[in-house]
Amino acid sequence: MYKMLASATLLGLACAAAQAETVGSVDTVFKLIGPDHKIVVEAYDDPRVTGVSCYLSRAKTGGIKGAVGLAEDKADASVACRQVGALQFNGKLPRQEEVFTERASIFFKHVRVVRMVDPKRNALIYLVYSDRLIDGSPKNSVTAVPVPANLPIPLR
Numbered sequence: 001m002y003k004m005l006a007s008a009t010l011l012g013l014a015c016a017a018a019q020a021e022t023v024g025s026v027d028t029v030f031k032l033i034g035p036d037h038k039i040v041v042e043a044y045d046d047p048r049v050t051g052v053s054c055y056l057s058r059a060k061t062g063g064i065k066g067a068v069g070l071a072e073d074k075a076d077a078s079v080a081c082r083q084v085g086a087l088q089f090n091g092k093l094p095r096q097e098e099v100f101t102e103r104a105s106i107f108f109k110h111v112r113v114v115r116m117v118d119p120k121r122n123a124l125i126y127l128v129y130s131d132r133l134i135d136g137s138p139k140n141s142v143t144a145v146p147v148p149a150n151l152p153i154p155l156r
């Protein structure tokens with residue numbers, strides 16, 4: 001019992017600690033003072049599915065507010081997840097789970113990636129969206145990773 005609780009706690013910490021790696025960026029607006037507005041491409045690995053990496057592109061606000069972390073980034077984001085190695089499930093998956101989140105403003109706004117399981121089609125679906133405490137944005141992007149038929153998805 002204690003081993004299961006400790007394992008679940010460690011897995012939860014691993015999921016919460018998932019950090020994106022910046023792959024690159026392009027400037028979209030020149031700012032005389034502070035960094036330019038840009039689109040950033042980040043990569044992260046699904047903490048529960050070895051062999052799946054997701055690439056997230058999103059806007060980052062520059063200028064003075066962006067430099068000191070006070071700017072609110074736009075809600076536009078796109079996600080593409082791909083199989084980059086042999087698939088291996090690290091435990092049973094819930095039907096829906098947040099796998100990555102990143103702050104998009106100093107207060108209450110986040111960019112979130114949620115993994116959903118489609119057992120009928122044996123696929124993993126990844127959805128990116130932005131939310132705020134009061135009102136979020138309907139802007140979103142979705143991608144799917146097919147799982148080979150000989151590898152059933154272990155569901156909780």
